[in-house]
Amino acid sequence: MVAIVGATASGKSDLGVEIALRLGGEVVNADSMQLYRGMDIGTAKLTPEERRGVPHHLLDVWDVRHTASVAEYQRAARRLVEDLAVPILVGGSGLYIRAAVDDLEFPGTDPEIRARLEAELDEAGPDALHARLRRLDPAAAAAILPTNGRRIVRALEVIEFSGRPFSATMPSYEGLHRCVQIGLEVPRPELDRRIALRVDRMWAAGLVAEVRALEAAGLRSGRTASRALGYAQVLRYLAGEWTEDQAKEETVRATRRFARRQESWFRRDPRVVWLPYDAEDLVERALDHIADIM
Incomplete structure (x- = not known):
């Protein structure tokens, strides 16, 4: 198995298609927001033409009102x-x-x-719940960002109903299959530039209209989809809380923060092989690493 990982806007999707074409492979989506139907522009979902005939799986499987479940994704x-x-x-x-x-x-x-915990999150914010998690399970609190409300709620939920520390369930790096993970490395200034350019292109492609249509389909009631990058910001614009320029600027800022968290997550995994995103021989270098396990 091959995994192409890294921060948003680093070029993962295009590399995945190239590798699939070379190996006769098929792409399995591992972007939680691309699982949602209709969330195309804001998630940078490849168009059918950009997929170049490569089969793509686990795209467009959830309604925007569906709450994301990593366990459900795992089974599929x-x-x-x-x-x-x-x-x-x-x-x-x-x-x-x-x-x-x-x-x-x-x-x-x-x-x-x-x-109950989600209601507390909405009322008190993530900091208060993170403080509780620090008291109950310091190891879990150290591994979960204080701003990641959904993950904090999950940790507290597991502790309360199981009576065990959430940290006891946290993953170790033990693979089920032989797998090479290729990480795309982009210098931070360049990644910031690419994110800003991507957001510009999303707005030009009609992100606001996409969010407006999804709002009519129940986006606001979706606990996961409504918080997606770009979608959450446009919803605030449509609600009159922000101007459109504010929504766009906040999307860029939030996406840059998210990209840093992604980098931090993948850097902790010693199995990821990092390659420069702009290497002229990127595909060949990735294939060389893949050949070592195939």
């Missing part, structure tokens, strides 16, 4: 990995990559506990 991704001759995971959602690649098990869930 593992079935594909078993069935495909050369599965090529492509995406920047670190936990989704790990769920497909590693021996990772997810504790159950309790809807009542989850709803």
